[in-house]
Amino acid sequence: MLGLQPNAWRYLHNGPLFKANIKAQLKDFKVVEKLTFEPNGEGEHDFLFIEKEGLNTAFVAEEMAKFAKLPLRNVSYAGRKDKFASTQQWFGVYFGKKERVDWDNFSLVGLQILKQTKNQRKLRLGTIKANAFEIRLRNISDLNETQLQQRLQDINRNGVPNYFGNQRFGERIKTDGSVELGGNLQLAEKLMQGEAIRNRNKRSMAISALRSWLFNYFVSERLQNAGFKVLSGDVFILKGSNSFFVHELIGTSSQQQAQNEQLIKRLSERDVLFSGPMWGEGKLDSTSAALEREQQISATFPDICEHLASLGLKQQRRPAFIFPENLAYEIEDNDLILRFSLPSGSFATSVLREIVDIDVGIAPPKV
The missing domain is CATH 3.30.2350.20 (TruD, catalytic domain)
Incomplete structure (x- = not known):
């Protein structure tokens, strides 16, 4: 068993500011x-x-x-x-x-x-x-409103990682009201081991959870190793659509610099967004340095990649960061x-x- 965990992803903004309860009602x-x-x-x-x-x-x-x-x-x-x-x-x-x-x-x-x-x-x-x-957070501990305002400004400027939330990976309420996470991931691991899941809805959720988990891993590793640095061969999604293009640097160094500057401007205007792979069969859309990076990451979980490809899912792209x-x-x-x-x-x-x-x-x- 891989023992996949649903919420071990890196932060963009140095972690949470305070503690609170959610969904008390x-x-x-x-x-x-x-x-x-x-x-x-x-x-x-x-x-x-x-x-x-x-x-x-x-x-x-x-x-x-x-x-x-x-x-x-x-x-x-x-x-x-x-x-x-x-x-x-x-x-x-x-x-x-x-x-x-x-x-x-x-x-x-x-x-x-x-x-x-x-x-x-x-x-x-x-x-x-x-x-x-509209989300109400209760029983807040140590709230500093100045810090909160600054964090919201940072999010407005730089966005947040577009992680799939814990709901995708399964939430189960126990009799004492506590919540157990990761049920869909457990089903996914059973599916990978050859166990049949007859309920079509449960099988679909298990597959979706596995694919989503791998996407989150890609984004988390991007934060760790490249962040917002533009890599040659990066795949960018046009905001508000499923269309994307590959940023392949060509020409002289001055031409490549101009290409990067133009892309950075489009990123600042949120016209285009960094992307990560939603795994499936076929080749990755990235090229050059970005392709090498994504291949290194995928090599960490070859069984998951192979299983997702065997299901007939196609390689797709999803924005790596979002802006509320x-x-x-x-x-x-x-x-x-x-x-x-x-x-x-x-x-x-x-x-x-x-x-x-x-x-x-x-x-x-x-x-």
């Missing part, structure tokens, strides 16, 4: 999803904007499919949302020629339908413009409330870890 962690488009109100797809607490996205999709008497594949969503939170997100349900159901009769503890409409096209994974977060937007705070008694927005696929906990050492304080489950 589900409403302490709020997320509102914003799509890249507006449903047009017509078509064969029911679109439901829901608010859920204590429910994971996949379970809600399963319950919607059961209620509508449709195959699970007919229910879609733009992205998964944290189970241990109060989240607002869209679901799409495709009926085609089948008779529609009355969603006013759909009942699920912890869920409320906020809006119903229709759309002509399916709600596809990834069609999220941003997620807006509209980052603001409010102090209320001994609580700190943080508000910010992140692009689709990024985790609020990756912002929080650069500010606060958080202790998950979820209430014990009812028995």
Whole structure:
């Protein structure tokens, strides 16, 4: 067994400033999803904007499919949302020629339908413009507001590592309310050893956790060895898209210097972003010095790389750093409330870890 751990990644901003509790109540962690488009109100797809607490996205999709008497594949969503939170997100349900159901009769503890409409096209994974977060941190110890303001300024300027959060790797509430992390990684290790996982959803989460863990490792090693230094052959993603290009230095030394200066300017304007590999079969997109660096890192975990490639996953790129937007705070008694927005696929906990050492304080489950 590899014994993969979910949260051993390096910091960009010298570690957290203070300690606090998170998720003492589900409403302490709020997320509102914003799509890249507006449903047009017509078509064969029911679109439901829901608010859920204590429910994971996949379970809600399963319950919607059961209620509508449709195959699970007919229910879609733009992205998964944290189970241990109060989240607002869209679901799409495709009926085609089948008779529609009355969603006013759909009942699920912890869920409320906020809006119903229709759309002509399916709600596809990834069609999220941003997620807006409001997070309340409780029982703060040793908060220095001057230091907090400086840290937020640093984050505004330099961003944070775009790590996948612990939710991706699995969170399980024990009977005493404590949280055990890494369940999906444990499943992934069993999968690598040849153990079959029959539940398609669990298998998917295990594979996703393994691939995400390896990406985090790449980013953490980048912080340690190269940071924001531009390497020849680095792969840069155009902000707000999946398009990327390779920064291959060519020509004379003065020409290469000009190329670097132009790229650094684009980085400062956040027009382009450093990237790291999401592992799969095929060649890495990086070249030259950057390729050599990524090959050295991947050689640390050949079994993981080989397994991910064997699953038919393709080499992809993901931004290595992200920049929260509209980052603001409010102090209320001994609580700190943080508000910010992140692009689709990024985790609020990756912002929080650069500010606060958080202790998950979820209430014990009812028995």
